[in-house]
Amino acid sequence: MDDVFKDCKQRMQKALDTLKKDFSKLRTGRASTTLVEDIVVDYYNTPTPLNQLASISIPDSRTITIQPWDRNSFSDVEKAIMKSDLGLNPINDGKVIRISIPPLTEERRKDLVKVAKKNTEDAKIAIRNVRRDENETLKKRKNEKSITEDDQHKGQEKIQELTDSFTAKADELLADKEKEIMEI
Template structure:
């Protein structure tokens, strides 16, 4: 169809799925993982930056994450960002290095992680719905401008809706798998 690229919409929806996978991979079930801190943003130099742009993250042992802050003046801000991240972590400052012990997963902690997983999934669903809306708006405009027939527009709208439903169901399935992984003792 002239001016309408369903492959581009699919690519954007797949991007939302990929970002959910990335976010959930950080929710480790009781084991330290460098990706656990990837969603954390730090107020640095007048803007919010991913923690990976102000520090090096490593995992020296299974229940400990080490965060080496490059700029000494940023240590306090990085520590605060980790504490405020809703990941339930309490970093210990040691010079320019923060040691972040990973707590044992008790029932309460598991439920917190599930809530965070649900937040990630909801963000991904919202992103998919935005892509759907963009696609539908484009179709309406093409139809209104006479660049697409009403039948073609309706047919493409149905395809966009079907693609949206499939993507949301994939997101829900991913969330359910992660939830059962987190709750598994």
């Protein structure tokens, strides 16, 4: 039984970790390396994440600088940033690529909140899928007679408690992110 709960907890935590990673990519008006590090650049016809091609830094709260290690990749990096759905305009001075993060409009903030809510709902769906899988595992074990029916019911109750706990954590993350996005 303990291994079922341990597996359940780990898988639900992975869903929350994915949600946190998705949230880190949502632009809140402040510069962050996570905004651009996973942008895929077509580097010599090979899709490569930006953080493997260049050093990314934040000189101030509204600027991201990208310094590709290969001088020939500047235009590829620029194109990849422009193609991304971030709505950022890179400025190439030949030595570094600068991205200025503009302040968010009210409409853009509301769009970002919608995206955050969708990400949260996806995480909750993943958590509920874990619950379903683990309940199935308990049912199989009961049918194999390795646990009793009482153990199965207790296990399902504990799994439901874990589900409720992780769902509440996802809602807390959403509330924090929503507050951060709407902050002017």
